[in-house]
Amino acid sequence: MYGTITKFPEFAADTLFLIGIVYNRALIGVVIGIADNIDLHPAMRGAVIGVVVSMAMAIFSSKGMLALLGFGLVYGVLIDVVTSRLEDKI
8 A cells, every 4th residue: 555655655645545445455465376377477376366356456547557567576476476486395
């Protein structure tokens, strides 16, 4: 939420939108956890899942649609790569 408020100050007053962003990122993590058996490189799998999950929020957003998709892609890659590396060490 902090990144969204600093990048898009006009969203600071929209509490529901900010809660939606947190929910979206948590949902990306859950879907990545479920999709562990998909045989793709973690960066590619995370990118695809991040964009697909963020698409639902971006479609209904009048501002910042590309930013939502871009950050969904970045967070999807980060979540999948980090958790895949941690899983290998456990």
